[in-house]
Amino acid sequence: MDARTKQGLAAFAAGALFAIGLVVGGMTEPANVIGFLDVTGDWRPALMFVMVGAIAVNASVYRWVRRRRAPLLAETFALPTRRDLDRRLLAGAALFGVGWGLGGYCPGPGVTALASGSISAVVFVLAMVGSMWVVGWVERSHATPDA
Amino acid sequence: MDLVSFGWALAGGVMIGTASALLLALNGKIAGISGILGGLVAPVRGDVAWRALFVAGLVAGGLVGLVLMPDRFDASGAPALPLVALAGVLVGVGTRIGNGCTSGHGVCGISRLAPRSIVATLTFMLTGGLTVLAMRLLGGL
Numbered sequence: 001m002d003a004r005t006k007q008g009l010a011a012f013a014a015g016a017l018f019a020i021g022l023v024v025g026g027m028t029e030p031a032n033v034i035g036f037l038d039v040t041g042d043w044r045p046a047l048m049f050v051m052v053g054a055i056a057v058n059a060s061v062y063r064w065v066r067r068r069r070a071p072l073l074a075e076t077f078a079l080p081t082r083r084d085l086d087r088r089l090l091a092g093a094a095l096f097g098v099g100w101g102l103g104g105y106c107p108g109p110g111v112t113a114l115a116s117g118s119i120s121a122v123v124f125v126l127a128m129v130g131s132m133w134v135v136g137w138v139e140r141s142h143a144t145p146d147a
Numbered sequence: 148m149d150l151v152s153f154g155w156a157l158a159g160g161v162m163i164g165t166a167s168a169l170l171l172a173l174n175g176k177i178a179g180i181s182g183i184l185g186g187l188v189a190p191v192r193g194d195v196a197w198r199a200l201f202v203a204g205l206v207a208g209g210l211v212g213l214v215l216m217p218d219r220f221d222a223s224g225a226p227a228l229p230l231v232a233l234a235g236v237l238v239g240v241g242t243r244i245g246n247g248c249t250s251g252h253g254v255c256g257i258s259r260l261a262p263r264s265i266v267a268t269l270t271f272m273l274t275g276g277l278t279v280l281a282m283r284l285l286g287g288l
Contacts, residue, residue, distance in 0.1 A: 012201065014166045015166070016211065017163075017169070018205060018208065022208075024155055029222075034279055040276075041279070046149065046156040047156055054161070055164065058167050061172055071174055077171070085263060093274075098278045101279045132188045136243065
């Protein structure tokens with residue numbers, strides 16, 4: 001098996017496990033997510049532990065990763081390096097939060113919930129992917145050579 | 148306190164963390180779902196196949212989850228479809244502009260103690276909470 005095939009299989013397996021984790025954790029039920037964000041109302045704090053569990057595992061592996069020169073199946077790590085805080089980051093995160101609170105879906109659970117055939121999930125994912133395409137198109141058409 | 152739901156949430160989180168850790172350790176990639184989708188919408192040659200397979204894995208895992216825990220997909224608590232569409236647009240635009248979502252910033256970024264991700268996560272938790280509060284006050288939910 002060549003490296004690209006192995007990478008593809010690894011990506012598929014990671015995606016599948018990620019999705020099962022989202023389902024088990026309760027992220028694919030919009031009312032549960034909205035309840036988690038409803039801190040001043042009938043708060044459902046359980047989803048906090050999804051974050052705790054995920055970060056605990058991920059942070060441990062990241063410590064191991066930092067000591068290695070390359071991942072097991074590829075030549076380089078593709079890790080973000082930016083550390084600056086800018087207006088785009090804040091504005092984007094703020095808009096994302098409004099959408100998340102409004103619909104109860106974030107990107108992973110939205111795609112995972114497509115498996116159920118839920119109309120809400122289909123509408124959410126189509127709107128999300130469509131708007132991602134539009135943002136990319138607008139940014140490419142406004143790109144200046146030095147940007 | 149509902150210890151059972153806390154336990155399920157923790158178990159799900161460990162699975163999500165393991166999946167992200169596998170993608171990083173094996174392929175060297177960050178499991179940020181909005182970033183993975185963004186790279187399919189604006190494809191770069193040679194960087195598409197793993198993204199498509201990851202997304203296919205998400206749906207396949209969803210099918211497994213649907214068999215195991217069908218009640219976890221109850222969408223009756225989602226708002227009316229026009230609001231869901233607006234939510235999708237805001238999530239799409241927001242994650243493109245802000246370079247990430249709950250997985251990329253919230254899980255992977257915080258695990259690396261990346262300042263941008265910590266600030267982004269605090270920001271979207273805050274605006275998400277305020278949005279739910281506003282919707283409740285308006286009687287929308």
